[in-house]
Amino acid sequence: MERRQTFQISFAVLFIISLIHPQTAMSQESAPHSTIGEVVIFEEGMNEFVASDAKIELLASGLEWSEGPLWIQDAIGGYLLFSDIPRNSIMKWKEREGISLFMKPSGYTGIADYGREPGSNGLMLDRQGRMIFCEHGDRRISRLEKDGGKKTLADSYMGKRFNSPNDAVVKSNGDIYFTDPPYGLPKKFDDPTRELDFCGVYRLSPDGEITLLTKEMTRPNGIAFSPDETLLYVAQSDSKNPVIKAFLVNSDGILGRGKILFDFTNFRGKFPGSPDGLKVDQHGNLFATGPGGVYVITPEGNALGRIHTGKPTSNCAWGDDGSVLYMTVDDTLCRIKTKTKGAIQPADPVREGLILDLDADHGITLTNGRIASWENQVDFKAKTFIATRDSSHQRGTGHPVLKEKVEAIGGHNTVVFKRQELINFDEDAFDHLILGSGYTWFAVMSVYSQVSGLKDVNSFFGNLKNGGKYEGFWAGLKDDNTLWIGSRNGITFGRWDQNNPQLLGPQLQENCYYVIAGRMGAGIGKVTIELFINDNKPVASIPFPVNPKANASKMAIGQERDATNHPGHESFDGELARLLMWDRPLSNHELEKLFSQLKTEYEVK
Numbered sequence: 001m002e003r004r005q006t007f008q009i010s011f012a013v014l015f016i017i018s019l020i021h022p023q024t025a026m027s028q029e030s031a032p033h034s035t036i037g038e039v040v041i042f043e044e045g046m047n048e049f050v051a052s053d054a055k056i057e058l059l060a061s062g063l064e065w066s067e068g069p070l071w072i073q074d075a076i077g078g079y080l081l082f083s084d085i086p087r088n089s090i091m092k093w094k095e096r097e098g099i100s101l102f103m104k105p106s107g108y109t110g111i112a113d114y115g116r117e118p119g120s121n122g123l124m125l126d127r128q129g130r131m132i133f134c135e136h137g138d139r140r141i142s143r144l145e146k147d148g149g150k151k152t153l154a155d156s157y158m159g160k161r162f163n164s165p166n167d168a169v170v171k172s173n174g175d176i177y178f179t180d181p182p183y184g185l186p187k188k189f190d191d192p193t194r195e196l197d198f199c200g201v202y203r204l205s206p207d208g209e210i211t212l213l214t215k216e217m218t219r220p221n222g223i224a225f226s227p228d229e230t231l232l233y234v235a236q237s238d239s240k241n242p243v244i245k246a247f248l249v250n251s252d253g254i255l256g257r258g259k260i261l262f263d264f265t266n267f268r269g270k271f272p273g274s275p276d277g278l279k280v281d282q283h284g285n286l287f288a289t290g291p292g293g294v295y296v297i298t299p300e301g302n303a304l305g306r307i308h309t310g311k312p313t314s315n316c317a318w319g320d321d322g323s324v325l326y327m328t329v330d331d332t333l334c335r336i337k338t339k340t341k342g343a344i345q346p347a348d349p350v351r352e353g354l355i356l357d358l359d360a361d362h363g364i365t366l367t368n369g370r371i372a373s374w375e376n377q378v379d380f381k382a383k384t385f386i387a388t389r390d391s392s393h394q395r396g397t398g399h400p401v402l403k404e405k406v407e408a409i410g411g412h413n414t415v416v417f418k419r420q421e422l423i424n425f426d427e428d429a430f431d432h433l434i435l436g437s438g439y440t441w442f443a444v445m446s447v448y449s450q451v452s453g454l455k456d457v458n459s460f461f462g463n464l465k466n467g468g469k470y471e472g473f474w475a476g477l478k479d480d481n482t483l484w485i486g487s488r489n490g491i492t493f494g495r496w497d498q499n500n501p502q503l504l505g506p507q508l509q510e511n512c513y514y515v516i517a518g519r520m521g522a523g524i525g526k527v528t529i530e531l532f533i534n535d536n537k538p539v540a541s542i543p544f545p546v547n548p549k550a551n552a553s554k555m556a557i558g559q560e561r562d563a564t565n566h567p568g569h570e571s572f573d574g575e576l577a578r579l580l581m582w583d584r585p586l587s588n589h590e591l592e593k594l595f596s597q598l599k600t601e602y603e604v605k
Helices: 046-047 588-601
Strands: 001-008 015-020 038-041 054-058 067-070 077-082 089-094 098-103 120-125 131-135 140-144 151-155 169-172 176-180 199-203 210-214 220-225 231-236 244-251 257-261 278-280 286-290 293-296 301-308 313-319 324-329 334-336 354-359 363-367 371-373 384-386 401-406 414-418 423-426 439-447 459-462 472-479 484-491 502-507 511-522 526-533 540-545 555-557 575-582
Touching: 001 089, 015 293, 015 526, 038 046, 046 301, 067 324, 067 334, 077 120, 077 324, 098 526, 120 169, 131 286, 151 199, 169 220, 176 220, 199 220, 199 588, 210 257, 220 286, 231 257, 231 278, 231 286, 231 439, 257 286, 257 293, 278 324, 286 313, 293 324, 293 439, 371 401, 371 423, 401 575, 439 459, 439 472, 439 588, 459 575, 472 511, 484 511, 484 526, 502 540, 511 588
Parallel strands: 067 313
Antiparallel strands: 001 015, 038 301, 054 334, 067 077, 077 089, 089 098, 120 131, 131 140, 140 151, 169 176, 176 199, 199 210, 220 231, 231 244, 244 257, 278 286, 286 293, 293 301, 313 324, 324 334, 354 575, 363 371, 371 384, 384 423, 401 414, 414 575, 423 555, 439 511, 439 575, 459 472, 459 555, 472 484, 484 502, 511 526, 526 540
16 A cells, blocks of 8 residues: 655755655665675875775665665655666665665656666756656656656657656756766667667756757766866766766856766776766765776876775765765665765755845956956846956955865855955846845855954945935944944935944954845835844844835945945955845745755855
8 A cells, every 4th residue: 555755855845745655675774784895095095085994884785776876864864765777666765764665666657668777767856855857768857746746847859859868967056967878768779769869968947948068978877067066077888988078067057178087998897887877075076986886086087096896886975964975886775984075066045036146156257366257146137246447446456356165165265355346337226125125135254354444334245325315225344343234215314323224233253154144124114124144033133214215326245335436445354155135035934944055055153
């Protein structure tokens, strides 16, 4: 008898209901687990990521061909899902419970025999925590919906059916990149139902657009992004050319030139297996399956060693706290404890109402080593923030600099402001935020000792109008690094009064990283402005009378007002890794979700 069970997936508070058969014990785990294989060291650096005496634990056996492992975090720890392709099934493994059937059928819903590999292959979660499938038999990319049913996301290109989608990876903007070799077709390359005469790597956008990225690879298989998503790695399971290629990812998501990162030819035939699935750790190292096990390969293409299973090894996935590597090894499931962690995918913010996403990992243009522009990652009329030419000749002002791979925040970049600013010249782009729509903003930032041009201003963004009674909103620091946010409605002139309130927060420590947020309610009349630090509980709040006739100025980052008129005098000294802005007040639940996502991604305590 079938029963229904609810699972909580990823950061999203999302419940997936799917049909689960009663637990099927294929090979009950023992305590402690038995072990197989060994860690083989090629270079000394391997010990930094996998200890030479680390044990490969055997968790389950009796499968036919295991693939596509995916770790699901839940409230009581988590569990692993993976495909058993020949059995057209997805299995679940959980500590102290063993293995059970999660879903059947998993990749083929037809009634005729469909060869040896009809089931699902790669499994992953999208940015909303929904499960995505690469399906062999149904030849599609699909998604599990809240009601337990599947939705087809893509099954053809230019009117021709895919071969058999094999593996996929989800980019931070929601795009799905996937490979399409013919391994799932009953007669593989010679199958009479094959409609495409090449094996492609594709991109599927959230709106359903399918783009062929490359068809140069003969057997594209495993796929993964570098931590900063500037490179796409694709494994090729071709006995004549067993390689991993690295493709540059352009700003529009299209692939640039590719090069061979690693060639397995010297290992081919010595051990069973071929290049197949791969994952990336937080340092950019590849944990890539190949002949005999999982190879640890640096971003430069040096093989440091092999997690030697001695069997054909199809794929791997990070689980538990991110440091345990689960491996699908032929007819078994294994794991090993590492000394590194899997790369954390950039957090996908709540999309509704998002008008600004300045991310120091993306969209920055450098000129002579300094930042010339910073591109908004959201399609909004205020698209590009630039270093203003009018202020660049002023002493102590001009172009900010890029600080790369900051260890304290998980290797992300930051933009360093020292009396320097970037500005967007769309005069009216942000006016509506104080005219009734309300707003929410998030900043991932660190502060330095403030160099005061005007006392207690030190703004890290703002759009006050220059002249008149001033109107707009902004956020900054007092000279002693006391955090504040403020708004002016233009009804009266006054630095701080009931129409122009200043909301004070705590004093921030220098060179520490914080996730900070501000929120203003929507509506005409009096609304509430709130300030948050590292948590969705406000540290301070204050009423604000909305003036629907206010007319703010251009938005500046690293300063407030029109930075060309006040170069460096009201500037912030510190770092911004991320600045997000919505033209609505987010809900408490959304605030909680974003604090959790951003603190996790940027490793803020």
